[in-house]
Amino acid sequence: MQKLGDFKLPQFFNYPPYFTLQPVRDTREKQVQLWKDLILDYCKTQHIFVIELEEEFPLFSNPVIERSLSHEARKAFLSALVTEGRAEWLDKGHRKCLILWHRIQDWADIILRFVKDNGLEDGVMTIEEIRSGIESRGTELHGIDRTILMRALKLLEHKGKLAIFKGTSTDDEGVKFSV
Amino acid sequence: MRRRPGIGGLQTAAAARDQYRLLGENVAKLRTDLMKEQLATFRSQLEEFARKHKNDIRKNPTFRAQFHEMCAKVGVDPLASNKGFWAELLGIGDFYYELGVQIVEICLATRSHNGGLINLQELCMLLRQKRKTDREAVSEDDCLRAISKLKILGSGFEVISVGKRKLVRSVPTELNKDHNEILELAQAQGYVTVDEVEGRLSWTSGRATDALDTLLDEGLAMIDDGHKDGKRRYWFPCVSSISSSVGADI
Structure with a gap:
């Protein structure tokens, strides 16, 4: 083979x-x-x-x-x-x-699980932290494509699970979870 | 002095006829009895043989094939029925029914790839992979026997010979002589080109492309335009399994 x-x-x-x-x-x-x-x-x-x-x-x-x-x-x-x-x-x-080897909906579920596993139910994280922080290391979220992550987060925002807020630059965009 | 026909003469003739018939019947009965006896002896001998070599018949494909041959010669078909003493004795009926079901499964699973025509060797190989849990070996002869039993179902299972190889057909495609010749030609490399078909078989280009187009439509061929010589190749999954195709092109 x-x-x-x-x-x-x-x-x-x-x-x-x-x-x-x-x-x-x-x-x-x-x-x-x-x-x-x-x-x-x-x-x-x-x-x-x-x-x-x-x-x-x-x-x-x-x-x-x-x-x-x-x-x-x-x-x-x-x-x-x-x-x-x-x-x-x-x-x-x-x-x-x-x-999209995971559909956006599936990515959203993965994010929710990640939030619960790390006790971040009402925590705050920046987008970059989710993509490359210590918490996400070893999970599928580590190194996730930014476009996909944003789409999944927006889906969750739409469902009232979190709020996305903007900083001064794209680098410090963040989310406030409220799962 | 010549006797004239009388009632007595007629009676004698009738009596003689009766005698002859009686005698004839006796002889026939004797013969039948003898035959019956011989058959009974033969049957018990065959049973004894089968019982004695039960394990060989079940485990050894060559032995099994020879046993089948012997049975065929004396007009006994151990697969004719799943009941009866053969099945009880050898469980050989079940063996072939099981093979039959597995062959159908393999043919269905590979149909979208090979268009319903599969090389007997490859079928056997896949069959052995599928059955790897039990140690009884399966030979090509066994496959052929199981397939011949499938024919009864009228599902269009058939074994066709193309060149030296045997192909098992599981869709009712009609292959004419032209198609067969192309398949035979393709066995060498796994593919043919239009030029090769024209040259080797001395056909006109119309005849070659016609036959190749039909084979394409039937799902038996796939085109390959990727070779660096720029000539379109027609590959036939049924004559070269994917797993063995690597060596064919390098």
Whole structure:
């Protein structure tokens, strides 16, 4: 079995035709499904939040069989994730894609659990503290993409679980929990 | 002096006929009895043999195949029914029914990948993986037997020979001679190009693309435009399993 770091690649990754968009509908659906699963799985284990279409990305080429995904194929697979709500385009040109291996709702739940685990039910934290503070070390929140974090926090704010307040710069934006 | 036909003559003739018939019946009965006796002896011998080699039959695929061959030669089908003494004796019916169910499962699970056509060798390999908990080995012969039992269900399971290999078909796709020849050609590398098909089989390009397009539509082929020579390759998952394809292209 081929590996990328400690990530175990699926067998289809070594089968050349999976790197060409298939013209027949049924075959293509299966192909897209396999790639969607692979991208989500890889991003989750490697803690990757953003994929840039033009940039090198380990999954987009397989040197062992000398195949790589065309721009069109990359876009097709990521678009399929976007349609499913598991990804979002970050720009109009569809060059950067935010990967939601947890949906925003799931991230919100993770934040709530984190708050409870640390006894912060009515505490205050800055955004940066959540992303890189000691409390979040070893949890999934550590190193979380800022866009995703803000979206999850806004969802919680909407539900009345916290209040987001702004400081003088984006660096000291913070939240007041009231779980 | 020639005797003229009379009542006495007719009676004698009838009596003789009766005698002959009686004798004939006797002989036939004797023969049947003898045959019955021989069959009974044979059956008990076969039973004894089966009982004696029960473990070999169950555990050893080669032995099992030979036993089947022997049974076939004398017109006994140990798989004909799940009841009866064979099943009780060997539990061999259950073995094949179980195999049959697992074969169906594998065919369904891999269908979206291979379009419902799978290499017998790969099927066997997957079957062994699936059954890794029990130690009884499964041979290709066993697979074929189990599949032949599936045919009764009319679900379209069939074994087709393409070149030297056997493929198991689980969807009712009609493959014509052209398709078979392409599959046979593809066995060498796992893929073919239009040029190869035209060259090796001396076909016109229309015939080649037609056949390849049908195979694509049936989900039996996948295209690959990624090779650096720029020629489109048609891959056939049914002749080269994914796991063994790595070596094919380097």
